Amino acid sequence: MKNQPFRYLVILIVVCGCSTTARQDSPETQVTEKYTGPIIDMHIHAYDQEAGSTMFGVDYTNPLTGDKFKGVNGPEEQKIETLKILERNNIVKAMTSDGELWYDVDPDRIIISGRNVSADSLRERHNQSQLHAIGEIVSFYGGLKADDASLTPYFDLAEELNIPIGYHIFPGGPPGGIYYMGLKSVRAANSNPMQIEEVLVDHPKIKIYLAHGGWPYLEDMKALMYAHPQLYIELGGISWILPTNELHNYLKGLFDSGFGNRIMFGTDQMVWPSTIEKAIEGINAADFLSLEQKENIFYNNAASFLGLSNEEIKKHKSQ
Numbered sequence: 001m002k003n004q005p006f007r008y009l010v011i012l013i014v015v016c017g018c019s020t021t022a023r024q025d026s027p028e029t030q031v032t033e034k035y036t037g038p039i040i041d042m043h044i045h046a047y048d049q050e051a052g053s054t055m056f057g058v059d060y061t062n063p064l065t066g067d068k069f070k071g072v073n074g075p076e077e078q079k080i081e082t083l084k085i086l087e088r089n090n091i092v093k094a095m096t097s098d099g100e101l102w103y104d105v106d107p108d109r110i111i112i113s114g115r116n117v118s119a120d121s122l123r124e125r126h127n128q129s130q131l132h133a134i135g136e137i138v139s140f141y142g143g144l145k146a147d148d149a150s151l152t153p154y155f156d157l158a159e160e161l162n163i164p165i166g167y168h169i170f171p172g173g174p175p176g177g178i179y180y181m182g183l184k185s186v187r188a189a190n191s192n193p194m195q196i197e198e199v200l201v202d203h204p205k206i207k208i209y210l211a212h213g214g215w216p217y218l219e220d221m222k223a224l225m226y227a228h229p230q231l232y233i234e235l236g237g238i239s240w241i242l243p244t245n246e247l248h249n250y251l252k253g254l255f256d257s258g259f260g261n262r263i264m265f266g267t268d269q270m271v272w273p274s275t276i277e278k279a280i281e282g283i284n285a286a287d288f289l290s291l292e293q294k295e296n297i298f299y300n301n302a303a304s305f306l307g308l309s310n311e312e313i314k315k316h317k318s319q
Contacts, residue, residue: 032287035294038316040093040302041276042234043136043166043211043266044082046101048075054181055271063175065243069272079105081273089280092316093302095166095234095266097136111306113166119153126161134158135166136211143185145195155199159206164306168211169193171237194220200228207305209264212236218253225259232305234266235297239279248286260293264302 049056056078058071072078079102086094086109096102099112113133114122125131139151146167158165170191179186193214200208209232214221225231238247254263267279283289283297303313 032285033291033294034284035291035298037090037295037299038319039089039091039265039280039298040095040306041086041091041267041269042095042209042264042302043236043268044094044096044099045268045270046075046082046096046098047078047271048098048101051098052078052271058271060174060272062241064241067240067278069274069278071271072273075101078271078273082269082276083109085273085276089277090319091276092319093306093308095133095164099132100130113164119157122154123157123161126163131163133164133166135164136168137166138168140169140190141183141186143187143190145190147195147198151199155203155206155208158208159203162205162207164207164209166209166211166234167196167199169195169214171212171215171241174241191217192220193217193224196231197224197228200224200231204230206230208232209234209305211266211268212238213250213254213263215242215250218250221254222257222259225254225262226257232262232264232301234264234302235279235283236266237268239265239267239282240275244282244285247282248288251286252288255289255293260296261301262305263297264305265298 052075055071056075057073060069060071061067062069072081083102083106092109093111094109095111095113097113097115099110103110103112111132112130113135114125114131115135115137122131122134134154134157137151137154139146139148144151146169155165170188193210194217196208196210200206208230211234213233213235214224215238221233238250251263254260265279265283267276269276283294286294289297299316
């Protein structure tokens with residue numbers, strides 16, 4: 001019995017040692033690795049003075065997060081500041097709606113995505129090598145769903161030409177910033193991504209992606225991606241509009257279901273260039289993602305979707 005205190009001390013040391021080891025290996029103490037390689041942004045906007053007139057010069061405070069973003073004052077500043085941030089963050093490709101406005105300045109980076117004209121006009125642009133993609137299609141703002149007959153020519157053309165087409169459903173724009181800014185045909189009830197299913201069935205070879213990730217319809221997006229392997233998503237506005245925990249919860253649900261190889265990075269950069277870096281930070285802060293999974297979101301998935309050559313991929317990754 002005289003050795004009993006010593007035995008208690010040994011037990012205490014062992015228990016404390018085990019407890020310390022457990023804390024060191026716990027997820028809370030692990031360092032989240034940041035991805036710093038090449039990035040493809042699948043959702044950028046270029047505006048002329050007319051298209052951006054209601055947004056130019058407007059600073060924005062996100063009511064969901066309190067984040068503040070400085071607005072550019074015109075199309076030239078938008079172009080200069082956006083391209084500067086793309087360069088600084090190693091964003092090597094940018095899917096740019098109305099990208100013809102910037103293409104001559106940075107042809108290696110800008111992917112021209114055409115919209116707001118007839119399908120025949122888009123075909124003519126493609127014939128003249130002035131179109132690389134279609135979209136984003138924003139019929140949601142006009143109260144139309146994806147299966148409306150008036151949109152069929154655009155999906156037909158994308159499949160025929162084998163070029164990407166981006167379709168916008170929800171959310172689009174800041175919280176409360178759609179209907180109450182004058183787009184009176186917008187309804188949250190029309191935003192379920194299931195509306196794209198008949199398009200997918202009718203166009204099995206189409207290269208299509210949904211803007212803004214299909215949020216907040218996580219279970220429906222799982223079902224769609226399970227049933228239709230040609231469907232990709234890009235994160236768009238939810239990458240900086242949503243609180244980080246909500247973005248991560250949504251992403252984790254898709255990754256846990258096995259769809260991490262069809263999720264692409266996007267920002268929906270409009271007139272607030274700093275949203276791009278906010279979006280990058282949000283993905284890099286996801287401690288449930290490995291460095292390889294972050295690379296897939298930031299670059300690999302889009303490179304595969306766009307069909308980049310091995311030579312171009314090698315060039316991007318060596319920069």
